[in-house]
Structure formats: C-alpha cells, structure tokens
Amino acid sequence: MRIAVNTRLLIKDQLEGIGWFTCESLKRITRQHPEHQFFFIFDRPFSEEFIFSDNITPIVAFPQARHQYLWYLFFEWSVPYLLRKYKADMFLSTDGWISLRSNIPSVNVIHDLNFEHSADFLPPAVHEYYTTYFPKFAEKATRLATVSEFSKYDIHTMYHIPLDRIDVAYNGCNCEFVPISMPEQEEVKQKYAMGEDYFLFVGAIHKRKNLTNIFKAFDQFKIKSSCETKLMIVGNKKWWSGEIEDTYLAMQHKKDVLFVGRLLPNELSRVMGSSLALVYASLFEGFGIPILEAFNAETGVITSNLTSMPEVAGDAALLVNPYSVDQIATAMYQIKFDTQLRKSLIQKGKIQRRKFTWDQTAIQLWTSIEKVLATLS
Secondary structure, three states: OEEEEEOOOOOOOOOOHHHHHHHHHHHHHHHHOOOOEEEEEEOOOOOHHHOOOOOEEEEEOOOOOOOHHHHHHHHHHHHHHHHHHOOOOEEEEOOOOOOOOOOOOEEEEOOOOHHHHOHHHOOHHHHHHHHHHHHHHHHHOOEEEEOOHHHHHHHHHHHOOOHHHEEEOOOOOOOOOOOOOHHHHHHHHHHHHOOOOEEEEEOOOOHHHOHHHHHHHHHHHHHHHOOOOEEEEEOOOOOOOHHHHHHHHOOOOHHHEEEEEOOOHHHHHHHHHOOOEEEEOOOOOOOOHHHHHHHHHOOEEEEEOOOOHHHHHOOOOEEEOOOOHHHHHHHHHHHHHOHHHHHHHHHHHHHHHHHOOHHHHHHHHHHHHHHHHOOOO
8 A cells, every 4th residue: 555644743853742753653664564655745855764664755845834824735735736646545644734635544643632722832823723623634534543542532522533533552752761870870960960969841841831830849849948959941942931931030949940951862861860850740741751751761750630641650650730839849849858759659660661662652553554444455
C-alpha cells in the first residue's frame, strides 16, 4: 500500500512532544513494514535523519504551515493535490490535522483537546481555528488515535466520536533518558545550580503549564524550609508575559529561579536525573511526556491530579491539585526532606515506566493503521 504521512513537525533539533511521537513511531513502523511505501510530506527542507528507511519518499510541500491561513492552504490545497499525484491509498496524520477536501481513508492522531476546555490556552485566532476545524477533522477521519485513555474519552465526549473508532497509542520516552552517577549529578549541579539541590520544571512557558502557581509554591517552600534549593526552568519563553511574568517579578526568592532555556535531550536527561524532582503541575495534558522522562532518569515526580497525569504517573508520583499553591509547596517540602519517600517514588517509577515505550507506541499506532488498510484490501 501507498501511505502518505504528514511529517511537518519533523524539524531537526526542534522536536517537542508531538514531534517525538511522530519521529519515534514512524522510525519503527517504516522499518518494520518494508512491504508498504511511505510518502513523507514536509512543509520545509527536511533533514536526512528523518528518512528512516528505503521505502520512504520525501516530499516538500508549500507553504510552511505555521499560521492558521497557511494551515488551511497546506491541508486543503497542497495535501489533497499530493495525495492524488502520488496515488496514496491512505493518509496518516500524527498532529491532528487532515484534509477535509480529500476522501482518502485516514488515521488521525489527536493528542488532546486542551483548547476545548479553556480559551486562555491559545491566542484568540488560533483558538477559533482549532475549535472550528478539529471537530471536523475528527469526524472526517476514518479512525482516530490518541495518547491516553483520558484523551480517548474526552474526544468521545466532546466530539461524539464512537469509542470503537478511537485507538490509544501511548507516548514513549527517548533512549537518552537514563540515570546518571552521583559524581555526574554533582557536576550538573555545579554547572547549573551553584552546587545546590534543585526542583525542575520542563515545558513551554505557557499558562496551561501553571508556572504562576509553581512560582508561588516555590516561594512558600523557600520561606518554610530556609534552604538553598533552587527551581530550574527548562523551556522556551514563547508565552512569557502577563500573569506569569508578574508572578515571577513579585517572588521573594526569584534569585533562586534559574532559567536555562531549551536543552537537547541528552543534556535534559542529565539535568533531569540530577534534580530533586520534576514539578509538573500542569492544568491540562493529553499525556505528559516529562513525567515518563523523569521515571527513566530516576528522579522524583510531583504532578497534577487532573486529566491524563494520574493515568501516566500511577502511584509513582506525588499528585497535587494544580490550583492549590499549598499542596504544591507541601509536596516540594516532602520530596526535599523525606528521603525515604523520594526513594520509594523512584522505585515505583521504574515499574510504571515499563507501560510506556516507543516500541509499544509503534505497535499500537500500526494496529490502528491496519484497521484502515483492511478495509482497502
């Protein structure tokens, strides 16, 4: 079969959650199924590292789809044209977008519906585009896949898609995330945190990630503990403004907040494995890959008791109400001063992480694809 694939998020050194899902699942699927031909549709010049096997034909389409008007042109004009030109039997999209102007059978991976739950998570024009088109994308697709049971039921509830049309393909964790030795941990602390212990936040600096309450909780923790522990922020300041910035500027202990920007996976793994704990008190997640990365790097985890995060964390994390500054601060205090608790969580994380691997992701996604291919035979 001839399978066309939306690969516009495969950008060298810029992979994030959905990009990693795309990369790691396609790497395995294309190599494991040489009997099929894959057509990778990029929206810019591509890196050869994403051409995983000989059965891949790369295509660069116009325009670069990074704006709502360009999204429309890319998916409603360029993609249908290419599907016809290359005589594709089906279309796989791993980022939620498909073409409404093509009737080719499709599998569409919608990772989450955070934009349906709050208008504050995206700029108004982008929010309007998502809430207008994603219900149509969901209805149009032959099958849907998503990354958690939470998201499966959320899509079913919000868009009235039958549960038997939605498959779950959990995220995995990159192989770079491994534990490091105590001397290496001390080296990392010296490099980034003046030799002190630190809590770690990883993610886009965005309202949905709840940095305002994390900042407030860290201040509260510092006042109570009177220790030198730091808070390290790994992520892009793309949404740094308004309430997030105001909260940071009002902090009593803002000098102990360390901004290190974006890190590549191998360095992020070292930073993760040297931390006291990941603090991932997000307001909404379809999965929450940093939780899994922390389990693999063998550090503690504090995460939210909402949406998909309890499903991913299991009993291997301290679950908190992300709207409660007190609960986040208390969890920080527990991790810092209860050594046995932290060790216990790390041991439980070693068990919980076995449920989520990229090998399993590829199998689960391919199972969804096979259900569509079976209708074409």
